[in-house]
Structures are given as structure tokens and as C-alpha cells.
Amino acid sequence: MEARMSNKSLLVVDDSATMRQLLCMTLTRVEGITQANITEAYDGEDALDKVKSGNFDLVLTDIRMPRMDGLEFIRKVRSELNEQTLPIIIISTKGAEEDVQTGMNLGASGYLSKPVSMSRLRELVTNFLGEH
Amino acid sequence: MQQEPAEILSLFKKSEELVEMLRKGRAFTEELMAENERLRYRVVQLEAERINPSELLLKEVERLRIENSQMSQKLEFLDSKFQQVEAENKDFAQRYVEVEEQNESLANLYVASHRLHSTLDCEEVVECIKEILLNMIGSEDFGLYMIDDETGELVRAGWEGDTAGTPDYERLALGQGLEGVVAISGEPYFGADPSGNGTCTCMPLKIKERTVGVISIYALLSHKKGLSHLDHKLLELLAGHAASALISSKLYSMTDRKLRTIEGFMSLLRVNHGGENV
Numbered sequence: 001m002e003a004r005m006s007n008k009s010l011l012v013v014d015d016s017a018t019m020r021q022l023l024c025m026t027l028t029r030v031e032g033i034t035q036a037n038i039t040e041a042y043d044g045e046d047a048l049d050k051v052k053s054g055n056f057d058l059v060l061t062d063i064r065m066p067r068m069d070g071l072e073f074i075r076k077v078r079s080e081l082n083e084q085t086l087p088i089i090i091i092s093t094k095g096a097e098e099d100v101q102t103g104m105n106l107g108a109s110g111y112l113s114k115p116v117s118m119s120r121l122r123e124l125v126t127n128f129l130g131e132h
Numbered sequence: 133m134q135q136e137p138a139e140i141l142s143l144f145k146k147s148e149e150l151v152e153m154l155r156k157g158r159a160f161t162e163e164l165m166a167e168n169e170r171l172r173y174r175v176v177q178l179e180a181e182r183i184n185p186s187e188l189l190l191k192e193v194e195r196l197r198i199e200n201s202q203m204s205q206k207l208e209f210l211d212s213k214f215q216q217v218e219a220e221n222k223d224f225a226q227r228y229v230e231v232e233e234q235n236e237s238l239a240n241l242y243v244a245s246h247r248l249h250s251t252l253d254c255e256e257v258v259e260c261i262k263e264i265l266l267n268m269i270g271s272e273d274f275g276l277y278m279i280d281d282e283t284g285e286l287v288r289a290g291w292e293g294d295t296a297g298t299p300d301y302e303r304l305a306l307g308q309g310l311e312g313v314v315a316i317s318g319e320p321y322f323g324a325d326p327s328g329n330g331t332c333t334c335m336p337l338k339i340k341e342r343t344v345g346v347i348s349i350y351a352l353l354s355h356k357k358g359l360s361h362l363d364h365k366l367l368e369l370l371a372g373h374a375a376s377a378l379i380s381s382k383l384y385s386m387t388d389r390k391l392r393t394i395e396g397f398m399s400l401l402r403v404n405h406g407g408e409n410v
Contacts, residue, residue, distance in 0.1 A: 016263040016266075016267055017247065017260075017263070018243060018244070018247045018260060018263040018264060018267060018268070019263065019267045021243050021246070021247065022239065022240065022243045022267075022268070025239050025242075025243060026239065029235075093266060093267070093270070093272065093353055095353060095354065095355030095356075096354055096355065113353070113355050114266075114267050114270060114353070115267060115268050115269065115270040115356070115363075117236075118235075118236045118239065119232050119236065
């Protein structure tokens with residue numbers, strides 16, 4: 001498992017540096033994942049550039065971000081880049097049922113509401129990386 | 133009266149035959165008696181044999197009963213051991229969950245304190261406090277107020293949401309309203325909103341015993357039901373660290389401004405002094 005995870009590449013997208021730091025700290029607690037496996041992006045636009053140039057196994061994204069929000073980012077990844085299999089997990093303060101539905105309809109693979117349960121996040125990440 | 137010798141001989145012969153027959157009868161009787169004796173012995177033997185198996189059976193039953201009781205005792209012991217192990221397992225699982233929660237709590241506290249002290253820019257500190265309140269506490273309507281020593285008011289330094297964003301909350305008098313009372317008392321408030329709009333949390337920002345500001349939470353995110361133990365810990369941490377981070381950044385910017393003024397003044401003096409020399 002550890003060996004399988006060590007070559008995985010993750011992208012964390014959030015305009016909050018505090019949140020990015022917390023997510024990175026949590027992800028590095030998943031067996032086999034180190035800081036070297038994680039790339040950070042400030043907003044949707046930054047993330048889109050990084051997805052174009054990099055090869056990621058999993059993306060964690062916020063919704064409310066400047067320049068390009070998380071939903072637009074997902075839409076572009078799925079339609080413009082035609083990346084249908086890349087798992088994208090939304091981590092947002094918007095936790096209402098309709099927000100979750102909107103995100104999932106756009107092509108998100110998972111949805112977590114803030115404040116995030118770190119054990120739940122690790123579980124979800126492990127599942128997605130295990131499948132991918 | 134004299135009988136014929138032939139007749140006498142015949143009688144004699146018959147008597148001898150009779151004797152022989154009686155002898156055979158006796159031998160046969162003796163043989164029967166012997167057989168009878170043998171059969172009686174056999175009957176006794178068989179009787180004994182019939183009794184012995186039941187004794188063996190009883191012994192076997194007794195042995196099995198003892199074995200059964202021993203097995204029952206062992207089973208009871210194993211059952212109690214199993215229950216003990218199961219209880220220990222549950223205890224370990226519970227402790228694992230607690231340790232996980234503590235880890236999560238420590239990670240949150242570490243990131244929050246690290247971020248708060250990672251900058252000397254007052255605006256960045258305010259932004260960091262807002263990020264913590266929004267992303268880690270899960271509040272969607274909150275205000276951050278600092279005490280203005282000159283005017284004796286609470287001045288809004290940062291906010292998020294509808295309530296905190298209204299002009300009424302730009303400046304609050306000390307001692308008035310929940311924020312003003314908390315700023316004066318220095319005691320946190322967790323409970324119902326005095327204005328009747330759900331719950332409210334008001335946390336004084338303190339450096340030792342000196343209150344320098346207040347964080348007031350008016351509403352949590354719609355999917356968040358209430359503040360957890362971790363949230364209280366984070367708020368307590370904010371109360372201490374945010375206060376010192378805000379004051380440090382303010383002092384730094386003041387010192388920096390003064391230093392620039394002095395440096396400007398010194399360079400002006402040097403220019404003037406150089407001009408005189410020329």
C-alpha cells in the first residue's frame with residue numbers, strides 16, 4: 001500500500017493558506033504520501049494550469065475562490081481537458097444538500113463540508129488513490 | 133417248579149441288560165448333572181458379565197461427567213477471557229478514536245498557531261483569524277474587534293457574514309452589548325444570542341489579564357449543529373495567540389514606521405551635513 005501511494009500525485013486547491021497547510025498535514029498522514037507528492041494551487045485558474053501541465057491522481061478543491069471558483073474549475077477539467085477519470089473531491093463551507101448535488105452533477109467524485117473531519121478525509125483519499 | 137435252564141439264562145441275561153441300562157441311565161444322569169453344573173456356572177458367568185458392562189458404562193458416564201464439568205469450566209474461563217479481550221478491544225478502539233481526535237485537534241491547533249505567528253503584517257493576521265474562524269470553526273457570520281485605547285471603543289478589524297457586516301457593528305462601545313460586556317469582563321460567553329437570534333459565542337482576546345479585543349460568532353455554517361470540544365479549544369487558542377499576534381504585528385508596523393521616519397530623518401541630516409561640508 002505504502003509503495004503504491006508513494007508515486008501518487010495530489011493537487012490541493014484552496015485560496016486559504018491555513019486550509020492548504022492543514023490539508024497537506026492531513027494528507028501526509030496517509031501512509032506513503034509525503035509533502036513531495038502534494039502540489040498546492042491558490043485558485044481554480046492556478047489549478048487548471050497545473051492540471052494541464054501535470055499528471056495528478058487526485059484533486060482536492062475548495063469552491064469559493066478568487067478568479068475561478070471550484071465549480072468552474074471542475075467544469076473545465078471535465079469538458080475542456082476531457083479528464084473524466086481524475087477524481088476531484090470538493091472541500092467547501094457550502095454543505096447544503098443542493099450544493100453537494102450541484103458539485104456532484106458537475107463531475108465531482110466526492111464532497112466534504114468544512115470544517116473537515118480529518119479521519120474522513122484520509123479515508124476518502126485512501127479509497128480514491130487505492131482505486132485509481 | 134423247577135424252571136428250565138434256558139429260561140433262567142434268559143432272565144439272567146435280561147437282568148444284566150437291565151443293570152447295563154441302569155448303568156447307562158446313571159452315566160447319562162451324571163452327564164446331565166455335569167452339563168447342568170456347567171450351564172449354571174455359565175449362567176452365573178453371564179449374570180456377572182451383564183452387571184459388569186453397566187458398571188463400565190457408569191464409570192464411563194462418570195468420567196464423561198467430570199470431563200464435561202472440566203470442559204464447562206474451561207469454556208467459562210475462555211468465555212470470560214473472551215469477554216475481557218472484547219472489552220479490552222473496545223477500550224483500545226475507543227482510545228484509538230480518542231487519540232485520532234486528539235491528533236486532529238493537535239494538527240488544527242498547530243496549524244492555527246503556526247499561521248497566526250507566521251507573519252508580522254496586521255492585515256495578514258486578521259485574514260488568518262478569519263480563515264481559522266471560517267474553515268476550522270465553521271462560522272459564517274463573525275466579527276473581530278480590537279479595543280481602541282484612544283476612543284475606548286471596540287473597532288471592527290475583520291468580519292464575515294450579514295450580522296457582523298452591518299454598519300452598527302463597525303464600532304461598539306465598551307461595556308455595552310454582548311461584545312462590550314465581554315471586553316470589560318474578560319470572560320468568554322457561550323450561549324443564546326441576547327438579541328434572540330439563535331446562539332452566539334463571544335471570546336475575549338487576552339494577553340495575560342489584558343483584553344485587547346473580542347471575537348464574536350453570530351452564526352455557524354448551516355450544516356454545523358454546534359461548537360464541539362475541539363472548537364472550544366481552538367477558540368481558547370485564538371483568544372491567546374490571536375491577541376499576541378495582532379498586538380505584535382501592530383507594534384511591529386508602528387516600530388517599522390518609526391524606524392523609517394528616523395531613517396528618513398537621519399538621511400536628511402546626512403544630506404544637510406554633507407551640503408555644509410561642501
